[in-house]
Amino acid sequence: MKKYITHNPEETKQIAAALAHNFQGGEVLGLTGNLGAGKTNFVQGLAKCLDIKKQVNSPTFVLIKLYPTKNKKIKLLVHIDCYRLNQPEELLSFGIEEYLNDKRCLTVIEWADKIEKILPEKTIWIKFKLGKNIEEREIEIK
Amino acid sequence: MKILGIETSCDETAAAVLEIKNSYFNLLSNVISSQIKIHAKYGGIVPEVAARKQIEMIILILEQALKQGNSKFPASPAGRQFPISKNNKNIDIDYIAVTQGPGLITSLTVGIETAKTLSFALNIPLIFVNHLEGHIYSALLSIGNKNFCSLRFPALALIVSGGHTMMVLIKKQGKYKIIGETLDDAVGEAFDKAAKILELGFPGGPIIDKLAKEGDKTKFNLPRPMIKSNDLNFSFSGLKTAVLYLVQDLKKKKELDNQTIKNICASFENACVDVLTTKTLSAIKKFKPKTFILGGGVSANQSLRENLFQKIKTEFPKIKILLPDIKFTGDNAAMIALAAYYRTSKINKTKASAYQKIKAEPNIKL
Numbered sequence: 001m002k003k004y005i006t007h008n009p010e011e012t013k014q015i016a017a018a019l020a021h022n023f024q025g026g027e028v029l030g031l032t033g034n035l036g037a038g039k040t041n042f043v044q045g046l047a048k049c050l051d052i053k054k055q056v057n058s059p060t061f062v063l064i065k066l067y068p069t070k071n072k073k074i075k076l077l078v079h080i081d082c083y084r085l086n087q088p089e090e091l092l093s094f095g096i097e098e099y100l101n102d103k104r105c106l107t108v109i110e111w112a113d114k115i116e117k118i119l120p121e122k123t124i125w126i127k128f129k130l131g132k133n134i135e136e137r138e139i140e141i142k
Numbered sequence: 143m144k145i146l147g148i149e150t151s152c153d154e155t156a157a158a159v160l161e162i163k164n165s166y167f168n169l170l171s172n173v174i175s176s177q178i179k180i181h182a183k184y185g186g187i188v189p190e191v192a193a194r195k196q197i198e199m200i201i202l203i204l205e206q207a208l209k210q211g212n213s214k215f216p217a218s219p220a221g222r223q224f225p226i227s228k229n230n231k232n233i234d235i236d237y238i239a240v241t242q243g244p245g246l247i248t249s250l251t252v253g254i255e256t257a258k259t260l261s262f263a264l265n266i267p268l269i270f271v272n273h274l275e276g277h278i279y280s281a282l283l284s285i286g287n288k289n290f291c292s293l294r295f296p297a298l299a300l301i302v303s304g305g306h307t308m309m310v311l312i313k314k315q316g317k318y319k320i321i322g323e324t325l326d327d328a329v330g331e332a333f334d335k336a337a338k339i340l341e342l343g344f345p346g347g348p349i350i351d352k353l354a355k356e357g358d359k360t361k362f363n364l365p366r367p368m369i370k371s372n373d374l375n376f377s378f379s380g381l382k383t384a385v386l387y388l389v390q391d392l393k394k395k396k397e398l399d400n401q402t403i404k405n406i407c408a409s410f411e412n413a414c415v416d417v418l419t420t421k422t423l424s425a426i427k428k429f430k431p432k433t434f435i436l437g438g439g440v441s442a443n444q445s446l447r448e449n450l451f452q453k454i455k456t457e458f459p460k461i462k463i464l465l466p467d468i469k470f471t472g473d474n475a476a477m478i479a480l481a482a483y484y485r486t487s488k489i490n491k492t493k494a495s496a497y498q499k500i501k502a503e504p505n506i507k508l
Contacts, residue, residue, distance in 0.1 A: 035335055036383030040326055058327045058379070061152070061305030062246055062504050093193070093248050134387050 004139045005131065012038045012137055016045025019141070025073040026103040030112030030119055033128030038137045039110045042126070043079055046108060050077055059110075060084060064094055075104040081111060088115035143486070144170075145237045146208070146260075147479030148200075150253030151245030151273045152305070153192045155199040158475035159211030159235070162483055169283065170211035172469075172476045175199045193248035200256050207475070208235075233264055239482030242270040243506035244305065250502035258500075269482040270500055274508045275318070276477035277301050277437035278310065279484075281464035283476055294462060298431035300422055302446070303438035304330035304345075307376050307418075309425050310508060315484055318508045321425060322374025329414055330440045332378035336385045336410050340403055350407045351443050357401070357408030362388060364413040366420075374425050381413055415446045419453050426458055435464045442471040 006012045029046075031039045040058050047056040050069040059065040059081040067077040078099045085091060099105045100120055112119060129138040143163070149156040159170040240257035243250055254270075261268040278299045297312040307329045309322035327335070330347055337346025342353070364384050367377040388406065392398040426434065434454055440446065447465055454463055470477060 034386070035339060036379065036386045040379060044326075055323060055325060057324050058331060060331050061328060062244060064247075065505055130386075134383065 002141045004141075006038070006137045006139060008135050009038065009041045012041045012139065013045030013048060015139060016042045017049035020046045020049040020106070023074060023106060024103075025075075025106065026101075026122075027106055028100055028120055028123045029106075029108040030116070030123045030125045031108065031110050031128065032113045032125065034130065037128035037130055038139070039128055042128070042139075043077075043108050043110070046106065047077055050074060050106070052077060063091070064096070073104075074106045076102075076106070078105050078107040080107065080109040082109060082114040083111045085111070085114055088118045091115055092118065143236045143483075144211075144234055145239055145269075145479040145482055145486075146204075146235045146266075147271075147475035147477075147482065148204070148238065148240040148253045148257050149273070149276070149473055149475040149478045150196050150200065150249050151241045151243070152249055152473060154473040155196045155203050155252075156473060156475035157200075157203045157207035158479050159207055160476060160479035160483065161211075167480070167483070169476050171207045171209075172474060173203050173207040173210065174472070174474055175203055176472075192246060193252055196249055196252040200252060204256070233266065235264075235266055237269055237482060237486060238266050239269045239271050239479050241273045241276065241478055242500065243503035244273055245502075245504055247502050247504040250504060254500075254502050269485050271478045271481045271485075272506060272508055273473075273478075274301055274306060274308075274310075275481045276474075277303070277306075278312070278318075278435055279480045280437050280470040280474070280477035281435045281466040283466065283470045283480060294432040296429060296431045297433035297435055298422075298425055298429060299435040299437060300418065300441075300450075301438045302329050302418065302436070302440035304328060304334060304347075304440075306330075306438060307378070308508075309374050309421065311425075311429055311431070320508060321429070322376065322421060324376040324378060325368075326377050326379035327382060329376070329378055329418065330438070332382050332414065333440065335382050336407075339382070339386050339389050340406060342403075347440060347443065350411055351445070353404045354408040354411040354445065357404030357406070359405075359408035359412035361402075361405035362409035364388070364409050366413055366417050369417050369420050374421050376417060376421065378414070378417075381410070385410055411443070411445055415443070415449050418446060419449050422450060423453060423457060426454065426461065431461065433462045433464060437466055437471070439472050441466055442468050 004015050033039055044056045050071050052067045052069055054067055059079050060083050063081055065079045069077060099107045125142040127140040131137050145160045147158045154174055156174040158172040161168045161170050238257050238261050240253050257268055295314050299310040301308050305328050307324040308320055311319045311321045333350050334346035337349050342349045365380055367380045451463055454461055
């Protein structure tokens with residue numbers, strides 16, 4: 001387990017980018033933490049590392065946003081947001097299992113604790129906490 | 143010409159019949175089954191619930207829209223039998239228009255498959271419409287039965303809703319360029335999440351709008367994210383976080399009473415309106431549009447409407463300002479039918495539509 005303290009959104013993005021650097025494809029990241037804890041920010045960092053030019057913004061409304069990449073191993077960043085979900089099974093109707101099992105995808109899920117029971121063993125859990133001041137965040141990677 | 147519009151991109155199931163005669167249009171019917179009551183329980187929208195509800199609703203909504211629109215199709219509403227034979231003389235719908243995206247895939251599919259089925263069975267050409275294009279044209283619906291071709295280009299559209307916050311430059315009919323968008327949360331989403339933080343319920347927009355009227359917007363100085371950035375992009379995530387910290391702090395001090403909540407609502411709303419207005423004015427200065435259009439669910443917000451109208455009127459008196467009627471701010475099918483009308487000239491009616499190949503596009507761009 002690793003723990004980080006970031007002091008601004010840019011540092012949160014950098015931690016994401018450093019982590020993504022070692023990814024081979026097929027990883028599933030489960031992000032947890034309250035509103036405003038830096039989850040979307042973290043995903044923006046992943047996207048930057050994968051050289052995605054399209055603006056990555058909140059998927060709360062459509063639940064899933066897909067970003068194709070030009071990366072050799074990871075061909076697709078799958079950004080899921082469970083904020084509005086009630087039952088984990090509801091996501092299955094979107095066919096998320098296909099992404100979770102695809103070696104060409106990097107799947108990152110906000111509010112992942114809501115769908116814990118349908119996520120695979122391999123899920124890397126990343127916990128976000130509000131810090132001592134408005135800019136500071138605690139990030140815990142399991 | 144009559145167009146049947148169908149819209150099921152998120153939580154609404156909607157159908158409308160729009161008649162166009164000699165460049166004048168007449169909205170014959172506009173039926174929306176608001177599902178807000180069902181979703182309110184969950185503090186949001188539940189996709190499976192939304193889609194399942196839409197499957198149950200869509201035929202009823204279609205029937206009602208066609209009946210109110212005094213349209214001859216379906217031929218026998220009493221028996222609820224859609225005429226299957228092609229070239230049926232009882233059909234007076236010329237086109238079917240349906241939302242292709244963006245939206246929730248499960249919801250979009252309900253409308254699209256229904257539209258495809260009707261198009262196939264009745265041999266009526268099908269037009270796919272981008273939901274955002276619909277919001278752009280929704281302001282024209284308010285003009286009523288006047289000539290709608292009065293949209294003067296270039297036009298600038300600000301689309302504000304639960305899923306979108308963007309500024310679109312329209313140089314001519316059908317040519318859209320996104321000149322600014324949100325880098326994180328949509329403004330409607332920020333309203334919903336701020337309402338959640340304040341434990342006010344769902345949807346947050348109308349609740350905050352109402353409480354803000356009784357609050358003092360100068361009580362809390364909330365940030366205006368990116369207001370001074372040299373582009374036309376938006377950010378609302380930081381504002382949401384600021385509300386979160388403020389509420390936590392006030393809770394600790396036991397100062398979060400009803401009036402304080404109203405003051406937070408007013409201050410939050412004011413921050414949003416301030417950013418949206420400032421960016422709109424810079425866009426107008428830069429691109430010198432002849433028309434300004436507001437659209438999307440958040441355009442129902444009174445303070446936003448008044449502020450935008452006043453400021454634009456004062457600084458750029460020559461611009462024509464189009465604000466949608468409140469009833470057309472949310473998702474509806476009339477705007478989809480109208481957006482489709484502008485495409486009809488390009489569609490060869492005798493050729494079968496290539497609808498077999500088209501499917502829902504939840505992340506489609508404008």
